[in-house]
Amino acid sequence: MQSRYISLLTDFGFKKLLGEEARMDLLVHFLNAMLPNQPPSKRVVLHPNEHRWETANERMAVFDLYASNERGDRIILEVQQKPKEHFKKRAVYYMIFPLAEQAEKGRAWGFNFQGVSLLSMLDFELERRLPDKYHHLVQFRYLEDDLVFLEEMTLVFVELPKFTKQVNELKTDLDRWLYLFRYLHHLDEIPETFKREPFMKLFQAAEIAKMSQAERAAYHASLKRYRDYQNQLAYADSQGQEQGRKEGRKEGRKQGREQGRLEVLEEGFKMGLDIRVLSGLVGMDLAKVLDRREAWLEQHSGECSACSQ
Known part of the structure; x- marks a missing residue:
């Protein structure tokens, strides 16, 4: 059955609903829900998402979305559909770019940079040591006192597979946003808890039937890439399970033979x-x-x- 709404987990869906100028109020609402440790933002502005070092041997970082608020705080936003090697180190490396761009060229700026946050919406589990936690706020801290060392840098990781609340359990805007990331593309009607702004605006923009032909083509291409990866995961999992069953049967036979020898002894x-x-x-x-x-x-x-x- 064809979905009525697009998926926020696709590159197209994420950028359309949170990365277009006409819906900056949605992005503000989303950021305020995801960053409860920071003063609420009132306005945000989008910036180019490609960044390079200004050296002969340039390194590049490409963000899904890159924004700043009225205080000058920079926010990197991304959706990650699959784990990447050294993912945590990569996240820290990405934060260097918004820090470096704040240096005022040709004058002493005193390293007094504005806040930098990286927000990653993850379609996989990152932190198995915390099985009941899915919304992680990470900062530099003093180990001996657990006090924040630097408030201006925050990493936010959201492990969406761990979020399992049903629609009748949604109490906060954080709950509502995470529910939409997981289930928007499965909905046929707008649940009562979302019949308010800015969520009504999101549902209107997310309806596939109201998109142009070019937008629908772009979305389905993005959705195909997402589904292809999900199918690869499912196939790898089934192969692993079958191998596990084979190894289990082999191990069972081995254990059975060993038990027989012990009984004879x-x-x-x-x-x-x-x-x-x-x-x-x-x-x-x-x-x-x-x-x-x-x-x-x-x-x-x-x-x-x-x-x-």
Whole structure:
């Protein structure tokens, strides 16, 4: 069945609903929900999302969205559909660009930079050490006192797969935004909790039927890339499960054979059979049979007269 609304997890959906000038009020609302540790923003402005070092050997960073608010704070926004190698280090590296661009060329600026935040909406689990936490605010802190060292730098990671609230459980704007990231493209009607601004504006912009032909084509191309990756994950998971079943069956057979050998040894110990005979019978090293026999004798001392003969 075709979806009524676009997915916020696609590159197209994320940029259309939060990255167009006509809907900057949505972006302001979203940022205020995601960054509760900071004063609320009133206005935001979008900036070019491609950044380079001004050196001969340039490095480049491309953000999904890059914005600043009325205080001059910079915010990097991104949707990540799959884990990347060294993801946490990459996030810290990306924050260098908004910091460096604040340096005033040709004059001493004193390193008095405005706030920089990086907000990553993740379609995968990043932090397995915190299984019940999905909205992470990360800052530099003093380890001995747990005090914030630098308030101007904040990393925000949202692990969407961990967010499992149903629509009747949504209490805060943070809940509502995370629900939309997970389920917007599955909705046919607007739930009661979203029948308010700015969410009504989002639903109007997200309706596929109201898009131009070019927008629909761009969205479906973006959706195809997202689904292709999800299918790759599902295939890899099924292959892993099948391999696990094969290995489990192999291990089970191995354990069954081992258990059979031990049962033969136990019966042989009860009957007082020569350990050299038992060693050849079960295909086990003589020293190991002796060790097994000693252990068995300790457990069954006095139960079998033939065993000590």
